[in-house]
Amino acid sequence: xxxxxxxxxxxxxxxxxxxxxxxxxxxxxxxxxxxxxxxxxxxxxxxxxxxxxxxxxxxxxxxxxxxxxxxxxxxxxxxxxxxxxxxxxxxxxxxxxxxxxxxxxxxxxxxx
Amino acid sequence: xxxxxxxxxxxxxxxxxxxxxxxxxxxxxxxxxxxxxxxxxxxxxxxxxxxxxxxxxxxxxxxxxxxxxxxxxxxxxxxxxxxxxxxxxxxxxxxxxxxxxxxxxxxxxxxxxx
Numbered sequence: 001x002x003x004x005x006x007x008x009x010x011x012x013x014x015x016x017x018x019x020x021x022x023x024x025x026x027x028x029x030x031x032x033x034x035x036x037x038x039x040x041x042x043x044x045x046x047x048x049x050x051x052x053x054x055x056x057x058x059x060x061x062x063x064x065x066x067x068x069x070x071x072x073x074x075x076x077x078x079x080x081x082x083x084x085x086x087x088x089x090x091x092x093x094x095x096x097x098x099x100x101x102x103x104x105x106x107x108x109x110x111x112x
Numbered sequence: 113x114x115x116x117x118x119x120x121x122x123x124x125x126x127x128x129x130x131x132x133x134x135x136x137x138x139x140x141x142x143x144x145x146x147x148x149x150x151x152x153x154x155x156x157x158x159x160x161x162x163x164x165x166x167x168x169x170x171x172x173x174x175x176x177x178x179x180x181x182x183x184x185x186x187x188x189x190x191x192x193x194x195x196x197x198x199x200x201x202x203x204x205x206x207x208x209x210x211x212x213x214x215x216x217x218x219x220x221x222x223x224x225x226x
Contacts, residue, residue, distance in 0.1 A: 042217035045214050100215060
């Protein structure tokens, strides 16, 4: 089984709707990183979370790390077509801040 | 600002041929450098990472190798490609004189082995 599980694997939402993507670890996370990828392109860094209970927001995207530091959620408010893509979480599970384990990604489609 | 370049963008190679993918970083010094592979329907798999010139750590045994001949240059190579080497190869950097924890990714190289 994967050390880092993302759910759902894919998501189709209507423009304007809210959505949440989850990332769950079997181990304590020293750092959790959210990225967005458009098909055939590199990953774009969104946010990094390190402390239990931490929450960060950028525009309409909010990410949280739970108190136990084993689960993170990414919430998009009032989704837009520009939010479409693949969202990946990456985790530092060793405390080295140099090697990340990535989830398999969540493919988001936003319909008009 | 920091930028990361990869080339080529796409590559089609026959089985058994050699491979050389190049990654360069601008705007920072002494970065950590990484090579990942992303296969269809799968997550990112870390292949190699480097914390300095000539220092390479391999994460997955395979017929690929990596080298770091200069501070901001990272090369992925193979002497003989296998069909299973097909995928999307991503280079990334972190740290450096900006001391960033997060990794920044290049645009990727799509490799098809035929």
